[in-house]
Amino acid sequence: xxxxxxxxxxxxxxxxxxxxxxxxxxxxxxxxxxxxxxxxxxxxxxxxxxxxxxxxxxxxxxxxxxxxxxxxxxxxxxxxxxxxxxxxxxxxxxxxxxxxxxxxxxxxxxxxxxxxxxxxxxxxxxxxxxxxxxxxxxxxxxxxxxxxxxxxxxxxxxxxxxxxxxxxxxxxxxxxxxxxxxxxxxxxxxxxxxxxxxxxxxxx
Amino acid sequence: xxxxxxxxxxxxxxxxxxxxxxxxxxxxxxxxxxxxxxxxxxxxxxxxxxxxxxxxxxxxxxxxxxxxxxxxxxxxxxxxxxxxxxxxxxxxxxxxxxxxxxxxxxxxxxxxxxxxxxxxxxxxxxxxxxxxxxxxxxxxxxxxxxxxxxxxxxxxxxxxxxxxxxxxxxxxxxxxxxxxxxxxxxxxxxxxxxxxxxxxxxxxxxxxxxxxxxxxxxxxxxxxxxxxxxxxxxxxxxxxxxxxxxxxxxxxxxxxxxxxxxxxxxxxxxxxxxxxxxxxxxxxxxxxxxxxxxxxxxxxxxxxxxxxxxxxxxxxxxxxxxxxxxxxxxxxxxxxxxxxxxxxxxxxxxxxxxxxxxxxxxxxxxxxxxxxxxxxxxxxxxxxxxxxxxxxxxxxxxxxxxxxxxxxxxxxxxxxxxxxxxxxxxxxxxxxxxxxxxxxxxxxxxxxxxxxxx
Numbered sequence: 073x074x075x076x077x078x079x080x081x082x083x084x085x086x087x088x089x090x091x092x093x094x095x096x097x098x099x100x101x102x103x104x105x106x107x108x109x110x111x112x113x114x115x116x117x118x119x120x121x122x123x124x125x126x127x128x129x130x131x132x133x134x135x136x137x138x139x140x141x142x143x144x145x146x147x148x149x150x151x152x153x154x155x156x157x158x159x160x161x162x163x164x165x166x167x168x169x170x171x172x173x174x175x176x177x178x179x180x181x182x183x184x185x186x187x188x189x190x191x192x193x194x195x196x197x198x199x200x201x202x203x204x205x206x207x208x209x210x211x212x213x214x215x216x217x218x219x220x221x222x223x224x225x226x227x228x229x230x231x232x233x234x235x236x237x238x239x240x241x242x243x244x245x246x247x248x249x250x251x252x253x254x255x256x257x258x259x260x261x262x263x264x265x266x267x268x269x270x271x272x273x274x275x276x
Numbered sequence: 277x278x279x280x281x282x283x284x285x286x287x288x289x290x291x292x293x294x295x296x297x298x299x300x301x302x303x304x305x306x307x308x309x310x311x312x313x314x315x316x317x318x319x320x321x322x323x324x325x326x327x328x329x330x331x332x333x334x335x336x337x338x339x340x341x342x343x344x345x346x347x348x349x350x351x352x353x354x355x356x357x358x359x360x361x362x363x364x365x366x367x368x369x370x371x372x373x374x375x376x377x378x379x380x381x382x383x384x385x386x387x388x389x390x391x392x393x394x395x396x397x398x399x400x401x402x403x404x405x406x407x408x409x410x411x412x413x414x415x416x417x418x419x420x421x422x423x424x425x426x427x428x429x430x431x432x433x434x435x436x437x438x439x440x441x442x443x444x445x446x447x448x449x450x451x452x453x454x455x456x457x458x459x460x461x462x463x464x465x466x467x468x469x470x471x472x473x474x475x476x477x478x479x480x481x482x483x484x485x486x487x488x489x490x491x492x493x494x495x496x497x498x499x500x501x502x503x504x505x506x507x508x509x510x511x512x513x514x515x516x517x518x519x520x521x522x523x524x525x526x527x528x529x530x531x532x533x534x535x536x537x538x539x540x541x542x543x544x545x546x547x548x549x550x551x552x553x554x555x556x557x558x559x560x561x562x563x564x565x566x567x568x569x570x571x572x573x574x575x576x577x578x579x580x581x582x583x584x585x586x587x588x589x590x591x592x593x594x595x596x597x598x599x600x601x602x603x604x605x606x607x608x609x610x611x612x613x614x615x616x617x618x619x620x621x622x623x624x625x626x627x628x629x630x631x632x633x634x635x636x637x638x639x640x641x642x643x644x645x646x647x648x649x650x651x652x653x654x655x656x657x658x659x660x661x662x663x664x665x666x667x668x669x670x671x672x673x674x675x676x677x678x679x680x681x682x683x684x685x686x687x688x689x690x691x692x693x694x695x696x697x698x699x700x701x702x703x704x705x706x707x708x709x710x711x712x713x714x715x716x717x718x719x720x721x722x723x724x725x726x727x728x729x730x
Contacts, residue, residue: 136311137482140494140501148309155308234520267508267517 073208074124074174077115078167084108098212112165116157124173125157143187146180153177191232199229199261206254210247226257234261277411278680279668284450284728285335291445292332300331303442312434312488322483327431328721330672333439334683334703338453338729344416344687345697347596348405350587352689355421355574357590359399362573363390373589374582375606381657382579383627384424384535384572388542392559392569395469399568402426402462402530403689404702407597408667417600417665419684421580423571425532428702428722429688430489433458433496435724436700453699453727458688459496465692466497466528469564473525474516475499478507480533480549490532499530509553512560528564529554535569577626577660578604601663605656614661615649621661623648634713636664664712670723672705681705684714685725700725 076095083091085108092111096103101120105111116124132154135147153176160169181197188194203226206219220242227239237260244250281289312327336344361368362379369376379385404426406419436455440447466475477499479490494501500516507526508515515523531538537547542555557563573579581602584595603610603621614621618637625633635648652659669680683705688698703723704714714720 133482136487136491139488139491144310147311148306151311152309236521262519263521267505 073127074170074177076212077112077124078170078174081108081112081115081167084111095212109164109166112167112170116165116170117161124170125161128154128157128173141188141193143183146183146187149176149180149183195229195232199226199233202226202229203254203258207251210251210254214247216242216245216247216250230257230261237261277666277669279409279411279670282335282337283730284337284726287450287728288333288335288446288726291443291449295443295445299442303331303438306438306441307435310434310438312431328707329431329435330674330705330721330723332671332673332678333724333726334670334685335726335728338451338727341453341699341727343596344407345699347416348687348689348697349695350591350593350596351405351418351421351583352400352403352691352695354583354586354590355403355423356398356400356691358586359423359568359571359574360393360397361590363392363570368586368589371589373585374579377657378576378578378582378606379573382573382576384570384576386535386570386573389559389570393561394558394568395471395561395564398465398469398691399423399571400574400689400691401465401469401566401568403567403691404428405687405689406684407687408600408665408684411666411668416597416685417667418583418597419600419665420577421575421583422686423567423575425534425567426686426688427486427489427532428686428704429458429698430492431722432700432702432724434492435722439724450726451729453729455698455700458690458698459493461690461692461696461698462493462530463497463499465690466499466530466564466566468692469566470527471562471564473514473527473563475528476502476507476516476526476530478529478531478533478551479503480537484532486532493530497530504547504549504551507551507554509551509557512553512556513562514551514554514557526563528566530566535572538565538569577624578606578657581660600665603661605652605659605661610661611652611656614652614659618645618649618661620664622664623652624660624662626658626660636712637661638664667712670703670705672721672723679709681707681709682712682714683723699727 080092080095084105092105092115093103099122101122103111103114103118103120105114128150132150135142135150139147153173181201184194184197188197202222206222206226209218210216223240223242227237230237231239240253240257240260242250244253307329308326312329358368362385366379368374369379400423404422406422407416408419409415410417433455446452463475475497477490477494477497479487479501481487481503484490491501493499502516506516508517508523514526514529516526517523533549536544538550539552539555540547540550541552543550554563554565555569558565558569580599581604584599587593587595603614605611605614614623618640621637623635623637627633637645640648667682667684670683671678672681683703686702686704688701690696690698703725704720705723706712706714706720
């Protein structure tokens with residue numbers, strides 16, 4: 073998404089002022105901006121759900137919760153991005169800032185790919201990456217065919233994460249149904265409240 | 277008064293002055309990026325904040341620390357023996373060494389756990405012993421024993437790593453005792469009492485002030501970090517429920533929450549952070565809980581008075597380390613002294629911790645003074661009084677330069693197959709000049725502690 077933001081910024085400068093608005097409309101967000109730099113500012117610090125600052129903040133929260141499983145350099149890099157975003161809230165945003173964040177995110181993923189437990193933690197990261205990638209592609213381009221070839225990748229990772237996982241197939245051409253379906257894949261792998269269900273079973 | 281500069285500290289200054297000063301910001305950036313936090317709740321609001329730290333470590337010569345180590349080990353052994361006794365035969369009470377009233381009225385004494393014995397007889401798995409160095413006598417004095425959930429050990433471990441990254445010069449030129457084995461020793465202690473299954477660090481969750489530490493300890497011990505809703509008790513055994521629906525038995529739990537919140541079935545029924553039924557598993561001997569349930573009776577501020585007697589009673593040894601001179605208003609003679617000399621004493625409410633409930637007699641208004649006297653007379657067991665110890669200030673690097681600040685030392689002790697003291701500890705300092713309260717929850721900062729051999 074950061075790359076899309078930088079690409080769109082380039083259009084907003086002098087090619088298509090409405091490009092930024094069109095990009096966010098696909099994500100279900102209405103934004104207003106006065107010029108290209110203001111567009112970047114809205115993208116990073118806008119008050120809608122899903123601004124770059126908010127996404128990084130959520131990522132940091134997740135990283136704090138799972139810190140004991142993460143590589144320290146990966147955590148520190150993410151935390152640094154967050155701290156820089158918070159510190160820069162009152163300043164103008166430049167595409168260079170975003171490119172630095174993109175580089176740092178790539179660094180984090182690189183660190184995770186080499187340092188995390190390959191049977192579980194890293195597979196969970198890969199699983200999340202795939203789901204997010206599908207989600208973004210579908211929202212931006214609206215073509216299920218663009219992801220169907222990779223469904224088997226999701227099935228393969230999911231099987232490693234949960235031996236009881238049942239593989240999925242694409243049976244719909246409706247994007248919104250497919251997005252809902254994609255979220256249900258997560259529930260097939262990660263059982264929420266497993267302890268709560270254990271307690272109710274033992275009490276019944 | 278500043279502690280005199282020992283040759284080891286002088287060596288630190290010499291090296292520090294000779295290296296590139298821009299390393300200071302590199303060092304600070306390292307800690308900032310690693311979010312070494314001690315969070316606070318202020319006026320009901322969660323404040324995420326970095327734990328303030330100071331670049332200048334406290335330096336303790338090895339020979340001095342060796343004596344401290346022996347005294348601390350002795351003390352923890354006596355306290356463990358006291359807990360085993362008090363939850364069984366209560367010989368020390370029956371023999372009149374500790375008054376029964378002191379045990380029975382201790383808020384953290386749990387008579388319902390009489391006869392419940394933890395695996396291998398260990399109750400004080402992880403202790404934090406707070407000491408200060410008396411500027412008058414030059415001796416170390418014990419201020420407090422923390423036998424429930426002592427926190428803080430992750431901070432010196434993290435800052436040491438930052439030092440080694442940024443300033444290898446110190447470690448090349450000075451013989452600084454290593455502390456990096458703490459994780460291995462803690463794991464060994466967990467394994468020692470483990471009843472079969474996983475080791476778990478049980479955290480109240482993300483918004484606990486010491487969450488950083490819980491996560492850190494899980495990482496360095498290889499234990500699973502879990503919150504209450506990740507665990508379930510079935511047939512008096514504790515299991516971890518993982519995301520794929522599998523369950524794994526747990527053999528040892530390093531819990532980082534107080535007894536009151538540990539089990540809604542046994543203690544606070546509204547606790548959302550505990551594990552229902554965990555005490556049943558503990559009673560059945562199916563899980564080790566570190567530290568044991570009911571330890572608070574031994575670090576009660578009133579019981580503290582009797583620790584030197586415990587050393588003699590259980591170990592038949594003379595105490596190596598002394599308490600701060602303490603008076604118990606419970607005893608008529610002490611009460612008379614306290615009431616006559618209240619202006620010179622520190623008055624402590626035994627039910628409080630973390631620097632709360634500490635009153636300096638010389639700072640009381642006449643009204644507050646009268647109120648405290650009335651409370652002491654009404655509930656003498658609730659209070660202790662101590663002579664004000666003029667403990668040393670340490671040099672701290674602050675914006676205004678190097679300034680003196682009051683500082684204590686928390687020594688960390690692990691009790692597994694044997695009792696070991698981490699060769700360092702957490703030095704906490706007050707942020708304001710002349711302030712005697714150094715507690716983290718009072719906004720204090722921390723330093724690394726180097727045990728150095730010349």
